[in-house]
Amino acid sequence: MVTLAALHVYPVKSCRGFAPAAARLLEAGLEHDREWMIVTPEGRFLTQREEPRLATVEVALEDGALALSAPGAGRVAVPPGPADGAPVEVGVWNDRCRALDQGEEVAAWLGGAFGRPLRLVRLHPSHRRASSRDWTGDVEAYTRFSDGYALLAISTASLDDLNARLPRPLPRDRFRANLWLEGLPPYGEDALHDLTAGAVRLRRVKPCTRCVITTTDQATGARDGEEPIRTLKGYRWDAALRGVAFGQNLIVVGGHGGWLRVGMELLESPAPAHD
Numbered sequence: 001m002v003t004l005a006a007l008h009v010y011p012v013k014s015c016r017g018f019a020p021a022a023a024r025l026l027e028a029g030l031e032h033d034r035e036w037m038i039v040t041p042e043g044r045f046l047t048q049r050e051e052p053r054l055a056t057v058e059v060a061l062e063d064g065a066l067a068l069s070a071p072g073a074g075r076v077a078v079p080p081g082p083a084d085g086a087p088v089e090v091g092v093w094n095d096r097c098r099a100l101d102q103g104e105e106v107a108a109w110l111g112g113a114f115g116r117p118l119r120l121v122r123l124h125p126s127h128r129r130a131s132s133r134d135w136t137g138d139v140e141a142y143t144r145f146s147d148g149y150a151l152l153a154i155s156t157a158s159l160d161d162l163n164a165r166l167p168r169p170l171p172r173d174r175f176r177a178n179l180w181l182e183g184l185p186p187y188g189e190d191a192l193h194d195l196t197a198g199a200v201r202l203r204r205v206k207p208c209t210r211c212v213i214t215t216t217d218q219a220t221g222a223r224d225g226e227e228p229i230r231t232l233k234g235y236r237w238d239a240a241l242r243g244v245a246f247g248q249n250l251i252v253v254g255g256h257g258g259w260l261r262v263g264m265e266l267l268e269s270p271a272p273a274h275d
Contacts, residue, residue, distance in 0.1 A: 002195060002266040005156055006172070006180040011066060012120070013037040013145045014047040015057040016218070017176070022261040025200060027252055028129070028142040029150035030178055030260070032061060036078075036102070036122050037145040038110060043090040043121075045145070048213045051114060053221040068109065068120075076109035078102050078120065090121050092145055098124035131251060135206040141251035149249035152208055153179040153189055158246065161186035165231050173218040174228070175210075177247055181266075189248045195266040200255030204271065209243030 010017035011032045024031040038046045038054065048054050053070075060067040066078040079085070085100030099121035101107075110118040123129070123144050131141045131149050143150045154177040163169035172180060181189060192204045210232065217224045232244035 002181050002183040002268050004179060004260060004262055004264050004266060005182040007260060007262055008176070008178055008180075009033045009061075010176060010178075011036055011059050011061050012057065012068070013045065014051075014054040014213075015059050015068070016055065017059065018061070022259050025252060025255060025258050025260055027150075027256045028144050029146065029252065032064075033178060034143070034145040036066060036120060037090065037092070037099070039090050039119050039121055041117050041119065043088060043119075045090065045092050046118065048216050048221075049211055052213075052216045052223060053114065055216055055218045055221040057113075068106065070113050073109065073113035076106050078106050085122060087124065088119075088121060092129075093147065095129055097129055097145070098127040100124055131205070135249075136203075136251055137205075139203065139251060139253060141205075141253075149205060150252050151179060151202065151250040152177045152247050153181055153195075153202075153204075153250050154247040155181045155184040155186065155189045157182075157184055157186045158189065162228060162231065162246070165235075166227055168227070170214075170228055171218075174214050174216070175247060176213070179250070179260075184268075190245075191270050192248065193269045193271040194253070195250070195268055197260075197264055197266050198255065198258065200258045200260065201253040202250045202266075203253045204248045205251050206249040207238055207241060207245035208247040208249050209238065209241050210246050211243075214246075 007023050008017050008019050009030050013034045056070050058069045069075040085102050088099050088101050090099045102120040106120045128142050131143050195202045236244045238245040
């Protein structure tokens with residue numbers, strides 16, 4: 001039996017998140033996860049890959065209203081209405097998404113915090129961004145401003161195993177997973193097919209290849225050497241994906257509108273033999 005050890009929601013892509021005791025599950029993932037994103041004036045997404053200081057941006061979310069704060073920059077509130085803002089088109093990797101610009105006040109705050117012109121956008125409530133059918137197969141699955149899939153899951157045993165190999169253990173926040181799972185052996189998430197709890201059904205579709213964000217101290221926003229990428233290359237290299245794999249991307253197959261709760265049990269089914 002798999003137990004949900006922790007939940008993490010990241011409302012603004014690449015900024016700090018929070019760990020609720022429960023979160024509502026929608027077709028594109030946990031409610032509000034990666035619903036907002038920071039972009040350049042041209043509409044290109046910005047992440048910690050380019051701007052590691054995004055890790056220091058605190059996010060508060062109450063009744064759908066967003067507030068951002070950062071060291072030395074103070075705090076700014078964002079309009080609460082999901083339909084507020086001028087329509088814009090923004091890019092996430094190769095996808096073009098309809099979004100709503102969140103206004104001049106937060107744009108000025110971002111400019112002051114990062115010393116460059118930036119905008120905050122919110123995914124348009126009518127936009128459905130599909131995940132790649134190359135990986136979801138015959139399932140039509142959706143995400144918001146994540147890199148490509150609704151959820152990222154990691155076994156706590158996988159992190160324990162990785163930390164035993166590292167010169168210095170790393171905290172969970174380096175890996176920005178939505179779901180931390182207990183009850184699996186190290187890298188047991190690689191062999192999952194579905195996780196279910198009542199009507200909720202989550203499906204593993206793709207290994208998550210890791211980037212420089214995992215080398216970024218999430219408390220300070222500073223790069224912190226080459227770990228864990230250096231160690232992961234030694235035993236988690238995925239030749240097909242040309243990267244190191246740590247964690248698994250999941251899609252939402254059923255149970256939209258249901259809830260995930262820390263401590264709940266999830267029934268697991270192994271991946272088919274041909275997977």
